[in-house]
Amino acid sequence: xxxxPQPAQPQEKQQVMTEEDADRAFASVIWFYDQIAAGRxxxxxxxxxxxxxxxxxxxxxxxxxxYQKLDALGDSIKQFQVxxxxxxxGPNDPYFGR
Amino acid sequence: MARVRLYxxxxxxxHVYRFLRPDGTVGTIRGLRLIAYVRLVGLxxxxxxxxxxxxxxxxxxTGAYLSIVPQDVWQEFLPGVVTxxxxxxSMPAHLRSLTIAGGTFxxxxxxxxxxxxxxxxxxxxxxxxxxxxxDGGRLNIPLTLGLSGGVLDGRVLRAYPxxxxxxxxxWVLEDAGxx
Numbered sequence: 001x002x003x004x005p006q007p008a009q010p011q012e013k014q015q016v017m018t019e020e021d022a023d024r025a026f027a028s029v030i031w032f033y034d035q036i037a038a039g040r041x042x043x044x045x046x047x048x049x050x051x052x053x054x055x056x057x058x059x060x061x062x063x064x065x066x067y068q069k070l071d072a073l074g075d076s077i078k079q080f081q082v083x084x085x086x087x088x089x090g091p092n093d094p095y096f097g098r
Numbered sequence: 099m100a101r102v103r104l105y106x107x108x109x110x111x112x113h114v115y116r117f118l119r120p121d122g123t124v125g126t127i128r129g130l131r132l133i134a135y136v137r138l139v140g141l142x143x144x145x146x147x148x149x150x151x152x153x154x155x156x157x158x159x160t161g162a163y164l165s166i167v168p169q170d171v172w173q174e175f176l177p178g179v180v181t182x183x184x185x186x187x188s189m190p191a192h193l194r195s196l197t198i199a200g201g202t203f204x205x206x207x208x209x210x211x212x213x214x215x216x217x218x219x220x221x222x223x224x225x226x227x228x229x230x231x232x233d234g235g236r237l238n239i240p241l242t243l244g245l246s247g248g249v250l251d252g253r254v255l256r257a258y259p260x261x262x263x264x265x266x267x268x269w270v271l272e273d274a275g276x277x
Contacts, residue, residue: 015144015145016144016145016149017139017144017149017152021149022137022139022152025152025153026135026137026153026215026217029135029153030135030217033105033107033133036107036109037107037108037109037111038111039110039111039112050150063170063235064235067147067150070146070150071146079146080146080149082146082150083150083153084150084151085155086155086238088109088110090110091110091112091113091129094198094199094200094238094239095199095238095239095240096109096131096157096240
């Protein structure tokens, strides 16, 4: 008797950051500081960016707008590995410039 | 003995103060910030929105009276992470708000444990009394670690020359060891 093909089970949506996600997100933070110190991200000055791995995957002028863009990317990125950073507009930006 | 490395970072390569000394030589000072790595996994709400706040920027500000947790960080905390500390009735009104970054913001005091990590895997949990600003997300500053309120209780913040480290200084926050 041949085995009956099983209907594909819908994949359960990830609900929680795993240890692996956290480690990768932390690696992205380390990468971010190396990059910004090297003068990268000037095109994002004054914006919030979402980083996944070693890539900026979205940017927006506010955190809520960034979250909308990240959400819209859906499963095309590892949502639980994304870290968010603000790119100050320059040394006098109050974010880091106090 | 628990210890964690902190890091001097020049966040803008162009952030350099240049000046002329009386002998005509040019002096330069880089605009550096002292950065701590923070890992709030397990303290923030599960789901992408909450966990996007799990690795906030964190600067060590030796001039800050107390640590400051901006609303866009604390609003993602799970219930129970922060122990609210209501103001004593004798607390003057002018000390119940924080003027920073061009604005004045009310805040609440609370106590929490901030897990510090460093890229080598070392970690140090610091229990601090901090200001939790009620800013509706308008106050855009990093999590700021002041030295009072618990950061230095039983600990030492020290720097020492280290040619192998960026800017020639290694910074460490560590438990104070006995003799």
